Amino acid sequence: MTRYDFSVLPDEAGQRLDSLLATKQEVGSRSQAAQLIGAGKVTVDGVSRAKSYLLEEGQSVAVEIPKVTAHGLVPESVDVPILFEDEWLLVADKPAGMAVHPSPGHSSGTLVHALLGHGLAGGEEFRPGVVHRLDKDTSGLLVVAKSVEVHRRLVAMMRERAVSRRYQALVHGVISEESGTIEAPVGRDRSRRKMMAIGGGGAREARTHFRVLERYPRFTFVEVRLETGRTHQIRVHFQGIERPVAGDRTYGRQDVLGIGRQFLHSARLTFTHPMTGEVVDVDSPLPSELLAVLEGLRSGIAGR
Numbered sequence: 001m002t003r004y005d006f007s008v009l010p011d012e013a014g015q016r017l018d019s020l021l022a023t024k025q026e027v028g029s030r031s032q033a034a035q036l037i038g039a040g041k042v043t044v045d046g047v048s049r050a051k052s053y054l055l056e057e058g059q060s061v062a063v064e065i066p067k068v069t070a071h072g073l074v075p076e077s078v079d080v081p082i083l084f085e086d087e088w089l090l091v092a093d094k095p096a097g098m099a100v101h102p103s104p105g106h107s108s109g110t111l112v113h114a115l116l117g118h119g120l121a122g123g124e125e126f127r128p129g130v131v132h133r134l135d136k137d138t139s140g141l142l143v144v145a146k147s148v149e150v151h152r153r154l155v156a157m158m159r160e161r162a163v164s165r166r167y168q169a170l171v172h173g174v175i176s177e178e179s180g181t182i183e184a185p186v187g188r189d190r191s192r193r194k195m196m197a198i199g200g201g202g203a204r205e206a207r208t209h210f211r212v213l214e215r216y217p218r219f220t221f222v223e224v225r226l227e228t229g230r231t232h233q234i235r236v237h238f239q240g241i242e243r244p245v246a247g248d249r250t251y252g253r254q255d256v257l258g259i260g261r262q263f264l265h266s267a268r269l270t271f272t273h274p275m276t277g278e279v280v281d282v283d284s285p286l287p288s289e290l291l292a293v294l295e296g297l298r299s300g301i302a303g304r
Contacts, residue, residue: 122151
């Protein structure tokens, strides 16, 4: 256990306890701050306070930070392509079928297990280094942090929409416009708690930009750019305009093309490196099984 102490500065007065803790590199994120507060590991002038407590100038804050043990995680020998890496972060190319981090039903074989040997750090113990996520059956690029400070900066960049994320998707139906924007709030589905929905519970603003790459008789291949990053945003938004992602059995129709998963791939990540200031621009080609689907549509064999 490591103890971290600091005094509230004049320009920090009036902030919520969890918000201020999230700015400290020793804590790293608001979710980690809330977890520490909930576990009784944070005191203000010697007294435990709620995460919403408003701080006053000069107050003394003490935080007990457990040693990072990665929640008992053990590195696993799982092959995951790494397309960019330096001492601060890496960009991995996640295969479809792999969960990003441990969760009920996924205690091993996750992206985190595969990358532990690269020195992941920052964020919550059960998902060290994880800045953003992809659905299990979505393939492609994710940036992962290798220090608490880099994790904090990347999370802030995501919040400020300073990381460009472009996807490629095949959707049902023909989109006649060359490009467009889907703007509709996304929240938790009120009757199916594992799903999201337009206008669901706790809905938050969400914007998805797209441009058409190719059209087929019954499908459209699109590039998608996320402006916001809500859970299942692309899948929910395209379902909302009656153009569900092909192969998506949760939000779409039957898998008539026999893809076996949603045709959704995180194809490009572009951002300014939080430590060096250099532009990181990484591309991931479509996986072979998705390329085969497009070839079938182009030849007229598939999608009849």
